[in-house]
């Protein structure tokens with residue numbers, strides 16, 4: 001095949017093939033999550049759709065395979081590693097997010113029911129890479145070094161793992177809010193008499209709000225019944241999260257990053273606004289979808305643990321990658337650290353995640369406090385990634401002999 | 403109790419209580435203030451606030467142009483030509499935002515951070531040393547009530563079981579303690595073991611301590627490093643002496659005698675681009691290479707190349723190829739007298755052409771020339787040159803504007819490629835091709851003799867790099883166990899069943915972090931122990947009432963060693 005054909009093939013493999021596969025894997029996995037817990041038909045007996053999980057996982061692995069194929073074909077089309085521009089970085093980040101999330105959830109931690117969220121995240125990142133699509137091409141010689149490839153791949157992979165941590169963190173905060181809300185609902189409102197559910201004389205029926213809070217009531221497989229009817233239980237969990245506040249909060253949170261597209265000097269104002277709005281609304285939609293799934297999630301403390309583990313790994317990678325970047329800078333530009341926007345941004349992200357790790361180790365800020373700091377740290381990561389590449393580099397040419 | 407992966411030291415956030423009055427008068431007050439400040443610094447929460455402040459400062463440094471990097475942009479912000487306006491720029495200046503990392507606020511923050519770090523680390527190190535020196539794995543009174551429990555039965559006797567368990571655990575580098583039941587009131591005979599106790603906290607300490615090494619290496623570098631820059635035209639040479647650098651940035655303790663005097667000859671500079679305008683990446687550079695010959699201080703010579711990513715190391719100094727441009731050789735004559743002859747180091751502009759200035763104070767009045775160099779300006783049908791922004795020198799063209807008057811050399815600040823035209827009058831402009839000359843009238847003749855290229859070299863000596871690498875290595879070596887090591891305990895309690903002559907073995911465990919990983923480790927150990935003892939598992943149902951809830955029994959606190 002000629003390079004042109006390879007380039008076309010790599011593009012088709014990326015979008016629509018990989019993108020659609022991620023989306024369908026997300027849909028199937030998330031649907032199977034709602035059937036898995038089996039609340040709908042009681043705890044015994046087969047549930048319709050229960051065997052969809054293997055289908056969803058197979059789709060997810062296929063999507064990862066298609067994504068890998070895209071990377072390989074793109075590499076062949078341009079005879080170099082696909083690590084040269086923003087499109088390629090974002091694409092690799094999505095791949096690490098998807099593949100890393102799959103390995104972690106299906107092999108390491110055995111929580112395949114959460115794969116749907118990872119697939120959803122991967123679909124969004126894959127789609128967002130299209131905002132900066134660039135056809136395959138060569139690399140400036142100054143950029144073509146082993147140190148750089150090493151540095152960039154470690155940093156990009158860490159960013160992918162940070163994204164997994166962000167997903168868990170967001171789910172953790174949602175679930176935590178829902179659990180608090182449920183505990184309050186149980187504590188304050190008397191139970192409906194003779195509710196259609198399990199026996200209502202369980203220990204939780206007489207719990208006070210504080211006791212329920214401390215005990216972290218959780219109506220999924222980790223916990224047998226709160227005494228509330230299933231539907232009421234789910235309703236109470238969802239009701240704890242105001243959809244309006246969630247939507248507005250997500251919109252504002254996403255805006256801390258997406259305004260960068262409005263400020264990008266190379267894009268027109270209308271174009272930038274469309275992009276920013278698309279990103280914000282997509283994230284709002286995702287947050288609302290996640291809210292709907294809140295009753296099916298594992299306990300908040302488990303999600304918190306998953307977030308911590310992934311962020312810790314990514315933090316190590318980021319530290320290592322930043323050091324490798326300094327080594328590359330010493331080799332290529334003759335100074336290992338110059339506080340230029342990229343270096344400053346890498347340092348800022350590092351500080352933000354160090355704050356998360358500290359918060360998690362500090363009495364009083366562990367749990368929700370740390371969760372919020374973790375969300376903020378991810379906003380910092382995204383902001384620095386997009387802002388430094390699209391806006392601030394314009395102030396100061398970084399990449400060349402100039 | 404929910405399972406968390408990381409346990410904070412219990413004393414992480416003590417209240418900042420005023421100390422017992424140590425005395426009256428000003429001295430007592432000072433003493434009390436110092437004690438209070440210290441107690442404030444020791445708090446974990448303080449470290450978090452300080453990190454937050456460091457983050458804010460760094461955010462400022464990310465979004466605001468920094469003077470040491472882009473001085474021109476900062477000037478434009480200050481005058482309001484760019485950026486958010488003079489008012490905001492004034493505010494930014496007020497907090498030192500244009501040079502965050504050189505501002506007093508940052509230095510103060512750094513000082514506080516390191517004070518807080520020190521205040522945190524001293525008690526932690528003490529506690530850690532005590533732990534390493536004195537701690538023994540605690541015994542359990544009731545193994546069945548631990549977080550993870552498995553039971554086995556075997557024919558072997560109690561001593562044999564304990565021996566096998568101790569061997570297996572020691573092989574896996576656990577700290578092991580075998581204890582017999584001393585009295586009826588003491589815990590049962592058992593093997594108690596612990597692992598990960600030192601490495602997690604020890605790793606965290608190593609990680610935080612590496613910041614001191616990092617700081618020391620940075621300070622050392624400020625004092626003893628050197629950096630200089632110089633442009634060299636093809637065919638010319640450059641010697642490492644203090645006067646031959648164009649910019650010279652020595653550390654405070656850098657000594658002029660530290661230059662060894664090596665010589666570098668630039669034979670040729672190669673540069674190329676993707677020339678096909680339709681190819682992907684058209685116009686991108688594909689090659690930058692300098693062919694050089696170096697003569698070391700000891701007289702040995704070597705022919706070699708310097709590329710963007712391949713600096714040359716001579717006598718402990720690194721030579722980087724940072725920059726390049728075209729260097730037309732220009733002669734200027736006035737009335738047949740040569741007043742100027744030199745290679746002009748023209749630098750690339752954003753528009754794709756190159757710019758330089760020629761200053762000839764030898765003429766009277768002074769001659770100044772504003773030079774535009776176009777590497778590729780082919781002729782059109784009319785024989786007129788058409789300048790383009792292409793970088794390859796296939797049809798080089800020199801355009802210039804001629805000035806006469808007073809160059810103000812030495813009186814106003816001007817770089818070599820800048821003319822101060824305030825006391826100059828233009829007398830017209832012209833263009834010339836390579837090898838041609840143009841008569842500008844009044845006896846002035848300008849000649850474009852030949853075209854070469856120049857390369858900007860940076861020479862640096864950074865003796866701090868090995869120490870920076872050491873600090874990075876310590877940092878990473880500490881970070882991994884700090885994040886991933888986990889503290890856990892195992893107990894193996896064997897009891898002879900009085901009735902059937904079997905031995906009942908309880909393998910209990912508890913992890914302080916990463917409970918899921920520990921579950922697997924525990925299961926693996928149980929399997930290996932069962933193998934050793936030809937034991938068979940007892941029904942799991944009755945054996946572990948508490949697999950999902952960590953039930954801290956009263957006797958297993960760290961201080962509970964009998």
Ligand code: HEM
Pocket residue numbers: 353354357358361408409410411443444445446447448449515516518519520522523605606607609610613881884885
């Ligand atoms: C100089 C700035 C600092 C940075 C960049 C920093 C960074 C970090 C990082 C990344 C971690 C997570 C790794 C680990 O668990 O060891 C950590 C943990 C920790 N830091 Fe710091 N730190 C700093 C200063 C401090 C200070 C001043 C204190 C004392 C109040 C402190 C106390 C701790 C403690 C107790 C942990 C252990 C947390 C755990 O067990 O998970 N750090 N630090």
